[in-house]
Amino acid sequence: MRDDNGKTILLVEDEAIIALAGKRTLEAYGYAVVSASSGEKAVIAAAGDSRIDLVLMDINLGDGIDGTEAAARILRERELPLVFLSSYTERETVEKTEGITSYGYIVKNSGETVLVAGIRMAFKLFEAKKKIQAQSDDMEAAYEEMQVANDDLLQTIEELNAANAMVDESSRLLSLSEKKYRELVESSHDIIYILSPDGIFTFVSPAWTRVLGHPLSSVIGQPFELFVHPDDVPACRACLSEAIESGRRIEDIEYRARHLDGSWRRHSSSAGPLRDESGSVIGFEGLAVDITERHLALERLRTSEERYLKAQRIGRVGNWEYDLRTDSFWGSDEAKRIYGFDPDEEGFSPDEVESRILERDRVHQALIDLIEHDAVYNLEFEIRPKGQERTRIIWSVAELHRSERGEPTLVTGVVQDITERALAQRNLIASETKYRKLIDVLPLVGARDAPGYTNG
CATH class of the missing domain: 3.40.50.2300 (Response regulator)
Incomplete structure (x- = not known):
């Protein structure tokens, strides 16, 4: 075979x-x-x-x-x-x-x-x-692989234990963070809110009730238009649309919000788009601040300023400042009008101001004496307002301000147009002088009380 x-x-x-x-x-x-x-x-x-x-x-x-x-x-x-x-x-x-x-x-x-x-x-x-031998080699290789796998498994178990520890710690920190966030939201004096894409409230913080009086249950699920003044709704809608189109947060949205008692409160709000993982807008989150008192304070300040300016115009009184650090003058609107300057102009050099003064040297020296020697600055002098031929008589007083180190920094003063009063006073003085002279010569004049007789 x-x-x-x-x-x-x-x-x-x-x-x-x-x-x-x-x-x-x-x-x-x-x-x-x-x-x-x-x-x-x-x-x-x-x-x-x-x-x-x-x-x-x-x-x-x-x-x-x-x-x-x-x-x-x-x-x-x-x-x-x-x-x-x-x-x-x-x-x-x-x-x-x-x-x-x-x-x-x-x-x-x-x-x-x-x-x-x-x-x-x-x-x-x-x-x-x-x-x-091949089987033995395979078994040995398998054993080595098993050893490696066992080592990997042990490492994986260790990593898993470490990961679990991290998850536990992260959960603890997340819980703590959520607690702090909840406390922050609940204790905030300002209103935190979330709107759906069509403007429905899905969340409002407890500050809403404190600020506007409405129970939260009567706000959530309602459109924001129910709580905003009708005249302000279009502007609010436009801001939300802008937030979507630009993808950024819109700041300082001012509007009037309705209080439970029917009054209107001034609010300033900021709002930005909320997005999901795909980037789609799923709503808006925002912060609303009650600025009613600030708005009223600004109105009072504006009214007070208008009254002050009106009083300056009526009394022809203006105020001025000379900043020694910048060597420049500032004047109120009435002070500018007195000197013939445009009220819309800002800042004047000393030469621009003093060039309108007829007795420039005397007035300038008085300012130097105030700055260097704390001398009294209380003057009456004539000026020729810019663009005018007729002179005006003004009265001005000023005081010096110093820094914490005692260095002269600012001179503040008041200026008043006293032309009519000064001229009237001058006319009165001239009239007095005239009549006094007349009285002085009266004893030399005889008065007759009958024909041919004279009382002397």
Whole structure:
């Protein structure tokens, strides 16, 4: 029976006739045979010919290394099945082969059946060993992978424990943050609110009730228009549309909000778009501040200022300031009118102001004396207002202000147009003088109380 398996056997035999007979026998069973007549040649052949699948090794090879040494050298370089073929059956000869990995020991002249069966068994044992080795390698690799997986699992467990700890800490901080946020919202004096895209209140803070009186239950679910003055609704709607279009927060939206008692409160609000994860607008969040008192205070201030300016116009009284740090004059509207300046102009140089004064040197010296010596500044002098030919008589008083270090910084003063009063006073003085002179000459004049008689 042929073994048509294409396997190649290295036959190591020093006796040529035996080698030739063995080669023919093996070839008859379908094996390719490579022959070597010495241990050295066998080592070289096994190392250089990759076709060799099995070594059939004689032990006694004459001169040179014997079969056991040659086998040991070959197996150090290659892993392949090796079968000893020898005529020796002595115990000591067989024991020499026990330290070498071999797949059989065949006694020469046992017959070709025994020889071929031994070779077949050697191939089967070698294949079985390779499978076992492969399985062992797979098991070892699997064990190493399991060890790595186990290490990864342990690391994952540690990371999971750490992550759980972080989650617990994050949950604690989130709970604390939510508590603080809730306390902040509930204690805020200003109204925090959230509107749906169509302007329906979905949330309002408790400040709403404190500021506007309405219970929260009567506000949530209602459109904001119910609580805003009708005249202000379009502006509020426009601001919400702008917030959507620009994607930014809109500040300082002023409107009137309806109080539960029916009165209107002034509010200033800021609002910005709320977006979901996709970026779509899902509503508005905002903050509303009650500015009623501030608005009333501004109105009172505006009224007071208007009255003050009116009083200045009626009394022809203006106020002025000279800033020593910037070397510039400031004047109220009435002060500017007195000097002929445009009320819309801001800031004047000392030369611009003093150029309108007829007695410039005297007035300037009075200002210097005030600054340098704290002298009294209380003057009456004539000016020629800008763009006018007629002169005016004015009266001015001023005081000096100093910094914390005592340095002169500012002069503030009052100026009044007293032209009519001064002229009237001058006319009165002239009239008094005239009548006094007349009275002085009266004793020289005689009065007649009858024809031809004189009372003297």
